[in-house]
Amino acid sequence: MNFNLSRNQFFLILFVVQSGSSFFSFPSPFVNAAGRDAWLVFIVAGALHYMLLLFYERNYKNFKIGPFVGWLYKIYWLFLTIVYMAYIDYTLAVWGFPETPQIIVIAVLVTVSLYANLSRAETVINLSVMLIPLIFVFVIFLQFAWKDLVWTNLFPFGESTGAEWAKGFLKAQIAFIGSELYVFFRKHVDSKQKIKGRPLFFYQILWFTFFFFSVLIVILYYTPRGLERLPEPLLFLLKAQEVTFVERLDLFFLYIWTVWTIITIVIISFAALYVHRLHFNEHQKRDTIIWHIFLVLLPLFFLSKGFVEKLNDVIIYLYLVFGLFIPLIVILMNRRKQK
Amino acid sequence: MDDVKSNDSLILYIQNLFHDSADLIVRKISWKDGDGIVCFLSTMTESSEVNKQIEILRLRSIAELPNWAGTATSSVEAFSVPKLIKTVTNGFVAIFFPATNLLLTITIPSFEVRSTTEPNNEIVIRGAHEGFVESIDKNISLIRKHLLISDLVVKDVKLGEDTNTKVTYVFIESIADKDVVNEVKSRLENIDRTKIYSIGQIEDYLEDSLWSPFPQFLNTERPDRAVANLLEGKIVLFTDQSPSALIAPVNFFSFYETPDDFNGRVIVSSFFRMLRIFSFVIAVFLPAYYIAVVGFHSEVLPYDLSMKVKTAVEFIPYRPIVEALIVELFIEVIREATIRLPAPIGPTIGIVGGLVIGDAIVNAGLVSNLMVVVVAMTAISSFVVPSVEMNTTIRIIRFPFMLAATLFGFFGIAIGTIILFIHLMNRSSLSQPYLSPVVPFDPSRFKNIFFRIPYFKNHKQQQTFTHGTGRRKRRGRN
Numbered sequence: 032m033n034f035n036l037s038r039n040q041f042f043l044i045l046f047v048v049q050s051g052s053s054f055f056s057f058p059s060p061f062v063n064a065a066g067r068d069a070w071l072v073f074i075v076a077g078a079l080h081y082m083l084l085l086f087y088e089r090n091y092k093n094f095k096i097g098p099f100v101g102w103l104y105k106i107y108w109l110f111l112t113i114v115y116m117a118y119i120d121y122t123l124a125v126w127g128f129p130e131t132p133q134i135i136v137i138a139v140l141v142t143v144s145l146y147a148n149l150s151r152a153e154t155v156i157n158l159s160v161m162l163i164p165l166i167f168v169f170v171i172f173l174q175f176a177w178k179d180l181v182w183t184n185l186f187p188f189g190e191s192t193g194a195e196w197a198k199g200f201l202k203a204q205i206a207f208i209g210s211e212l213y214v215f216f217r218k219h220v221d222s223k224q225k226i227k228g229r230p231l232f233f234y235q236i237l238w239f240t241f242f243f244f245s246v247l248i249v250i251l252y253y254t255p256r257g258l259e260r261l262p263e264p265l266l267f268l269l270k271a272q273e274v275t276f277v278e279r280l281d282l283f284f285l286y287i288w289t290v291w292t293i294i295t296i297v298i299i300s301f302a303a304l305y306v307h308r309l310h311f312n313e314h315q316k317r318d319t320i321i322w323h324i325f326l327v328l329l330p331l332f333f334l335s336k337g338f339v340e341k342l343n344d345v346i347i348y349l350y351l352v353f354g355l356f357i358p359l360i361v362i363l364m365n366r367r368k369q370k
Numbered sequence: 371m372d373d374v375k376s377n378d379s380l381i382l383y384i385q386n387l388f389h390d391s392a393d394l395i396v397r398k399i400s401w402k403d404g405d406g407i408v409c410f411l412s413t414m415t416e417s418s419e420v421n422k423q424i425e426i427l428r429l430r431s432i433a434e435l436p437n438w439a440g441t442a443t444s445s446v447e448a449f450s451v452p453k454l455i456k457t458v459t460n461g462f463v464a465i466f467f468p469a470t471n472l473l474l475t476i477t478i479p480s481f482e483v484r485s486t487t488e489p490n491n492e493i494v495i496r497g498a499h500e501g502f503v504e505s506i507d508k509n510i511s512l513i514r515k516h517l518l519i520s521d522l523v524v525k526d527v528k529l530g531e532d533t534n535t536k537v538t539y540v541f542i543e544s545i546a547d548k549d550v551v552n553e554v555k556s557r558l559e560n561i562d563r564t565k566i567y568s569i570g571q572i573e574d575y576l577e578d579s580l581w582s583p584f585p586q587f588l589n590t591e592r593p594d595r596a597v598a599n600l601l602e603g604k605i606v607l608f609t610d611q612s613p614s615a616l617i618a619p620v621n622f623f624s625f626y627e628t629p630d631d632f633n634g635r636v637i638v639s640s641f642f643r644m645l646r647i648f649s650f651v652i653a654v655f656l657p658a659y660y661i662a663v664v665g666f667h668s669e670v671l672p673y674d675l676s677m678k679v680k681t682a683v684e685f686i687p688y689r690p691i692v693e694a695l696i697v698e699l700f701i702e703v704i705r706e707a708t709i710r711l712p713a714p715i716g717p718t719i720g721i722v723g724g725l726v727i728g729d730a731i732v733n734a735g736l737v738s739n740l741m742v743v744v745v746a747m748t749a750i751s752s753f754v755v756p757s758v759e760m761n762t763t764i765r766i767i768r769f770p771f772m773l774a775a776t777l778f779g780f781f782g783i784a785i786g787t788i789i790l791f792i793h794l795m796n797r798s799s800l801s802q803p804y805l806s807p808v809v810p811f812d813p814s815r816f817k818n819i820f821f822r823i824p825y826f827k828n829h830k831q832q833q834t835f836t837h838g839t840g841r842r843k844r845r846g847r848n
Contacts, residue, residue, distance in 0.1 A: 127779065143789060290788060
């Protein structure tokens with residue numbers, strides 16, 4: 032598959048995949064795990080994220096995979112999309128469609144991904160553009176909670192235990208998921224456009240600000256005990272906002288989140304099909320359709336609340352394998368081969 | 371005697387070629403080297419000029435001037451029957467000399483062309499009040515009047531064996547993208563059809579995606595609009611006997627610009643441009659939003675408004691989608707009727723249809739008054755777009771959204787929006803990206819979507835979009 036990315040397109044894809052599905056669900060498990068010092072934990076996690084990006088940038092040229100590793104990544108991304116799909120479907124069933132058969136909702140979601148992935152590569156690459164205004168609107172409406180924020184919730188800090196810090200680091204990985212696309216797509220970025228240095232730092236700041244803002248607003252708005260009962264604290268926060276023109280602001284954002292997740296699924300599917308075509312370039316249309324049939328059928332086995340929660344826990348460990356461990360091994364092996 | 375006989379039989383032959391048409395003039399005239407046969411259509415030729423031109427040429431022939439037939443309005447070539455037919459049907463005078471087997475052509479056609487009046491479907495408040503007419507020559511002269519440059523290139527292609535229709539494409543050599551010009555040329559030359567008679571046929575052949583509801587050529591009857599687009603590096607196409615010009619490559623936002631924007635004040639024009647973009651959102655999403663709110667999400671509305679909506683729809687026997695379809699269908703019928711009816715009756719039908727019948731169906735309890743408000747707002751919003759093609763497109767694409775909202779509420783609208791976005795990203799106009807400058811993002815032109823930038827700030831000459839992006843092979847469709 033031959034395509035070119037501009038620097039902005041590359042960072043936008045990364046940002047959308049990293050924030051896509053997990054953004055609404057990230058703060059609650061993270062703050063619950065990290066305790067009162069969650070915001071400090073995230074600052075340190077943010078620094079680790081930047082180091083990871085620097086590692087990717089330094090070594091992406093050595094990340095060359097064979098068919099076996101390719102299959103591992105395809106299975107990982109299939110699992111990831113299934114989890115995202117199950118999660119959004121479960122959320123939609125709770126908030127919007129208790130009566131609608133879940134296979135129909137999933138089929139509709141997957142149809143969009145199929146249409147996008149049967150289109151040109153440029154279409155998938157640029158699809159995230161439609162999220163830009165929605166992200167701004169989302170951040171603006173979160174500001175409405177400003178008057179209800181309790182700033183003393185930040186203090187006293189330094190009270191989290193070592194175990195809480197460790198758990199916090201682990202849960203912070205949710206915000207890292209998707210960063211592995213860096214090593215796959217980096218070589219497609221226009222060689223005239225610089226990534227190293229300031230542009231990469233700017234992306235790190237953007238990513239960090241976005242997630243840190245969500246962590247901060249959740250800590251400042253909720254009491255620790257109240258947060259334990261809320262799987263999507265940001266949606267509940269929006270539900271509590273009173274504006275004159277609508278009664279339920281949260282519903283709009285639920286569907287914005289749905290769009291966000293769909294686009295994430297489109298991009299991850301694109302990445303999986305891209306890796307597949309690195310080694311098996313025939314029957315592109317057929318393979319795209321088969322992939323999407325999997326996406327319709329497999330989430331149906333994981334639609335209960337218990338499953339969704341378990342899968343969300345598993346994802347973190349899988350990310351450590353596919354975002355850190357495998358790239359490290361592949362890069363080291365290729366460097367050794369070159370020597 | 372044999373010569374006389376053969377000339378008479380030739381005259382009969384020519385008359386038979388044209389099936390003894392009443393406006394066909396075929397006469398024998400005497401010439402220096404023997405008789406000639408003059409032939410022309412009196413309805414398409416300036417008859418009073420024929421004798422004068424023949425006399426001038428006869429004198430030149432007698433004076434034995436070198437190249438006596440070559441004047442500003444005449445030429446000579448070897449005779450053939452197809453050439454004779456082509457000459458006569460084009461409104462020229464043909465003189466055939468059997469002795470030398472030469473065909474003398476005198477170009478003095480006479481067609482009725484209406485005067486350049488303002489097009490009814492593209493009214494502007496500030497700007498030129500002239501429009502294209504059913505003559506390519508006159509249309510090109512209207513463009514040349516604005517652009518006094520040698521860089522303005524006019525190219526002709528003859529299409530259709532039977533109709534021999536002239537298609538002209540115009541561009542500014544130094545600005546237009548050469549690849550795009552070549553693309554137009556090649557697509558025109560690949561049209562293989564015997565009958566070409568309308569601009570719509572040409573559009574079908576030139577479009578990148580025929581099955582998309584979105585127009586990929588801007589249709590205009592305004593010379594100032596055509597000129598403004600030429601100056602942006604675009605190509606303008608005409609067909610003979612059509613007052614419409616096709617402009618390409620265009621993007622989605624080109625359809626929301628009007629000459630008024632460029633003649634009005636910066637702030638005012640920018641405001642109306644934004645209003646037009648907003649009207650697209652209303653026209654496509656408002657009925658779907660209403661259906662979703664009534665059918666699925668009545669809790670999103672503030673309590674007082676929610677009560678009003680519930681009261682309004684309480685005694686309506688139909689589901690919101692049926693209600694919406696009744697009113698939409700009603701509005702479309704009124705619109706179609708007002709277009710077809712004579713101008714003095716059209717507004718009356720609009721008033722009778724809109725006010726009297728509209729009020730009656732609400733009183734009869736078939737639809738709620740809120741639905742009438744929603745659909746009327748939608749209809750008005752769709753008419754804001756200054757392009758007839760985009761207007762019809764918008765009116766069509768709101769139906770799938772209404773259906774999606776009926777099935778899935780806001781979720782359906784969200785899904786529909788992504789599909790629409792993907793569809794628009796897949797489209798192109800002469801292989802140039804349709805959603806430019808949003809996708810691919812071009813910051814220097816992005817602001818132009820919403821703002822009319824003051825002229826003194828426009829330093830950068832616009833070329834035809836982002837060169838090379840979104841380029842793809844076009845499927846053959848001949």
